[in-house]
Amino acid sequence: MKAVTINQYGSASVLHYTDIEQPRIKPEQMLVKVQASSVNPVDWKIRSGQLQLLTGYNFPLVLGFDVAGTVVEVGAGVTRFKAGDEIYAYLDSIPGGAYAEYAAVSERAACLLPNNMTYEQAAAVPLAATTALQALRDLGLIQSGHQVLINGSSGGVGTFAVQIAKALGAEVTTVCSTKNLELMTSLGADHVIDYTSTDITQDTRQYDIILDAVGKQSFSSCQAILKPNGIYVNTLPMPDTLVQGCLTFFLPGKKAKLVIAQSNSKDLGFLKELIEAGKMRSLIQQTYPLSEVATAHTTSEQGRVIGKLVITMSH
Ligand SMILES: NC(=O)c1ccc[n+]([C@@H]2O[C@H](COP(=O)([O-])OP(=O)(O)OC[C@H]3O[C@@H](n4cnc5c(N)ncnc54)[C@H](OP(=O)(O)O)[C@@H]3O)[C@@H](O)[C@H]2O)c1
Numbered sequence: 435m436k437a438v439t440i441n442q443y444g445s446a447s448v449l450h451y452t453d454i455e456q457p458r459i460k461p462e463q464m465l466v467k468v469q470a471s472s473v474n475p476v477d478w479k480i481r482s483g484q485l486q487l488l489t490g491y492n493f494p495l496v497l498g499f500d501v502a503g504t505v506v507e508v509g510a511g512v513t514r515f516k517a518g519d520e521i522y523a524y525l526d527s528i529p530g531g532a533y534a535e536y537a538a539v540s541e542r543a544a545c546l547l548p549n550n551m552t553y554e555q556a557a558a559v560p561l562a563a564t565t566a567l568q569a570l571r572d573l574g575l576i577q578s579g580h581q582v583l584i585n586g587s588s589g590g591v592g593t594f595a596v597q598i599a600k601a602l603g604a605e606v607t608t609v610c611s612t613k614n615l616e617l618m619t620s621l622g623a624d625h626v627i628d629y630t631s632t633d634i635t636q637d638t639r640q641y642d643i644i645l646d647a648v649g650k651q652s653f654s655s656c657q658a659i660l661k662p663n664g665i666y667v668n669t670l671p672m673p674d675t676l677v678q679g680c681l682t683f684f685l686p687g688k689k690a691k692l693v694i695a696q697s698n699s700k701d702l703g704f705l706k707e708l709i710e711a712g713k714m715r716s717l718i719q720q721t722y723p724l725s726e727v728a729t730a731h732t733t734s735e736q737g738r739v740i741g742k743l744v745i746t747m748s749h
Contacts, residue, residue, distance in 0.1 A: 443483030578603025586648025717741025
């Protein structure tokens with residue numbers, strides 16, 4: 435099968451479009467014909483070697499965590515899916531394996547495809563939207579009526595976070611650059627702040643939850659705009675978040691938390707319901723054929739992507 439592999443850590447040039455054997459599945463896994471995947475920043479962080487303590491040196495590695503495709507074969511222990519099912523999944527093994535024509539997908543990482551999405555649209559969802567959901571619901575303890583601020587609202591995690599927070603009944607303030615202001619309103623944002631002209635830490639409003647989806651504002655810098663029991667959630671392990679996370683864990687009042695997204699079919703099911711109810715959609719900046727994953731990585735690394743970059747397989 436065709437796949438994109440790496441044989442060493444490095445720049446986007448280490449990504450090779452090549453032929454490898456189809457993966458072998460374990461009893462709790464399914465062999466899935468991948469129709470689309472998507473790029474998440476963790477993919478190029480793994481590729482560049484930033485996470486090599488976790489990803490090791492057992493090359494070649496196939497990266498990519500997001501899968502949308504068709505089940506071809508199920509392992510003996512799989513009970514919820516059968517051959518022919520259309521699914522989407524957030525692969526639960528590091529470093530993934532989605533940049534390929536076939537992937538081994540654990541049953542616990544998969545869910546039936548939302549019935550109103552193409553494979554491309556669905557492939558944009560799993561990792562980024564699961565992160566947004568777990569950050570807002572599990573760490574931010576979001577409630578209807580909460581005031582929620584989302585920094586980095588135009589990226590992969592941010593665009594889903596805006597829609598999830600709105601679907602859960604929050605009043606949502608988004609922070610993005612000038613070119614994305616209208617997009618935020620179209621996603622349902624109640625208030626939009628342009629970070630190129632406004633310092634959000636000087637805002638006069640206070641928030642129940644601040645989700646910094648791009649790790650650009652520290653808990654300490656956001657103290658004044660968090661309500662007395664407000665929760666700050668970051669997607670990046672910034673030193674301030676780690677220290678303040680430990681300190682505030684033991685103290686009453688404002689909390690600092692770090693989200694570490696976990697693959698989970700139940701959460702994909704929750705997201706599928708939002709999608710099918712018309713409450714959440716994917717924003718796709720561009721799609722690339724599998725052979726052009728390296729170009730997609732280079733674009734993602736520039737940090738300016740609006741929504742998601744999707745990879746399609748031609749089979
Ligand atoms: N901990 C976890 O489990 C987890 C899970 C998922 C992602 N992450 C991490 O979270 C980060 C975001 O992921 P992502 O997929 O959303 O990334 P992304 O799609 O690449 O984010 C790009 C967006 O960030 C915006 N941005 C850049 N600088 C900004 C700033 N100073 N203020 C506000 N917005 C800014 C850009 O908008 P402009 O061009 O308008 O600035 C762009 O739309 C990545 O570092 C990723 O690795 C962590």
